[in-house]
Amino acid sequence: MTEFTLEAMGGIWAKRLDRRRAGLGEIDWNGITKEASPELVEVARLVWTRSAFSEYASGAAFAEIASHLLTAKAPIDLIAAAGDFVGDEMFHADLASRVTMALGGGVSLEVNFEKLVRPPQREAALLRAAELVVRTCCVGEALTVPILKQSRRSAGSPTIEAVISRILRDEAQHAELGWWFLDWAELRDDDRLFLAKVAGEGIRSFTALFGGECARNEGFGALTCSQFDGTFLDAVANDVVAPLAARGIYVPEEDVHDLQAAVLPS
Amino acid sequence: MRKAYSILAVAVTTSACSGGIAPTEQQQIAQESGCPAQLNEQLSYVTLDTAIADYKTYRPICDKDGYPLCGNLNGKVIATASQFCTALRDKNLLQ
Numbered sequence: 001m002t003e004f005t006l007e008a009m010g011g012i013w014a015k016r017l018d019r020r021r022a023g024l025g026e027i028d029w030n031g032i033t034k035e036a037s038p039e040l041v042e043v044a045r046l047v048w049t050r051s052a053f054s055e056y057a058s059g060a061a062f063a064e065i066a067s068h069l070l071t072a073k074a075p076i077d078l079i080a081a082a083g084d085f086v087g088d089e090m091f092h093a094d095l096a097s098r099v100t101m102a103l104g105g106g107v108s109l110e111v112n113f114e115k116l117v118r119p120p121q122r123e124a125a126l127l128r129a130a131e132l133v134v135r136t137c138c139v140g141e142a143l144t145v146p147i148l149k150q151s152r153r154s155a156g157s158p159t160i161e162a163v164i165s166r167i168l169r170d171e172a173q174h175a176e177l178g179w180w181f182l183d184w185a186e187l188r189d190d191d192r193l194f195l196a197k198v199a200g201e202g203i204r205s206f207t208a209l210f211g212g213e214c215a216r217n218e219g220f221g222a223l224t225c226s227q228f229d230g231t232f233l234d235a236v237a238n239d240v241v242a243p244l245a246a247r248g249i250y251v252p253e254e255d256v257h258d259l260q261a262a263v264l265p266s
Numbered sequence: 267m268r269k270a271y272s273i274l275a276v277a278v279t280t281s282a283c284s285g286g287i288a289p290t291e292q293q294q295i296a297q298e299s300g301c302p303a304q305l306n307e308q309l310s311y312v313t314l315d316t317a318i319a320d321y322k323t324y325r326p327i328c329d330k331d332g333y334p335l336c337g338n339l340n341g342k343v344i345a346t347a348s349q350f351c352t353a354l355r356d357k358n359l360l361q
Contacts, residue, residue, distance in 0.1 A: 007270035010331055030349050045277070052274055097274035101348045105277025105337050 004109040035157040044220035049106040052096035059089030060116035068129035137178025139202035146235040156219035200255030275337030301336035
């Protein structure tokens with residue numbers, strides 16, 4: 001395990017990333033801490049440090065997806081998009097880092113850089129790509145979009161709103177790639193059965209989120225449990241389970257049920 | 267050899283329960299990243315206006331593009347590396 005920190009090279013490489021920065025030139029990074037109470041700043045430092053890591057890990061997932069799409073001889077514009085999404089995620093990691101540093105610096109987070117992406121289980125190239133796409137795009141990214149929208153609504157800071165809006169601009173496409181891939185791939189019934197299991201495990205993996213402590217205050221990217229939980233469950237039903245079912249991939253009910261039980265314990 | 271610069275560092279804090287990293291480890295990270303750690307600590311005791319007025323002293327905290335080489339010192343912070351370097355960029359004082 002390694003403490004999570006990030007570095008950049010600068011020069012011409014920073015300029016490449018800067019092309020994605022359109023519309024962000026007016027952000028007053030130094031004004032961020034003036035917009036929140038010290039207590040909220042502490043919570044936000046945690047939220048944005050985790051967010052920087054999450055974006056970094058998503059970048060690793062899209063790098064894997066791009067590689068597997070190449071092997072599966074997927075349409076070249078889908079492959080190019082997946083490669084491009086690595087750049088998007090690094091830019092998001094940069095944005096989250098800037099917010100974190102403006103809030104006073106990151107919190108200590110131990111991560112394993114060698115295990116950022118769970119390797120696909122199956123042998124066939126198409127199914128390996130599909131497994132990664134379902135887990136990352138159809139579950140992970142699809143759930144990110146509504147949560148980010150909710151975070152933006154209750155941000156309480158023009159700076160944070162601008163940052164979340166910029167991230168959201170990319171994330172919707174990141175989820176969309178999954179649906180386009182599934183509509184292209186010629187899958188068999190047993191492939192769909194396997195992918196349903198993959199999606200179910202992906203949904204179930206979020207159960208761990210709901211055992212922890214709730215944020216007392218909303219804003220700056222932090223959501224209270226009441227806001228997060230309802231948004232998340234709606235997103236699972238409407239943005240993951242339903243569109244997968246429309247493609248013949250039926251997420252096992254027990255996976256969704258167990259998540260609901262974790263969110264709303266009786 | 268080219269050196270990358272830090273864009274996300276763990277905050278160093280004087281609070282005992284903050285989850286910050288120990289000073290020796292902090293100094294080692296700071297040295298590896300090209301951060302003048304003592305100067306960065308000195309910066310944390312002055313106001314931003316004072317730091318800008320004396321910007322030549324604190325200039326080594328920022329790289330040539332005006333980005334901080336050091337993490338922000340947190341806890342007794344008055345001026346932080348990121349605030350200072352941003353101010354240098356904004357005021358065109360990088361030289």
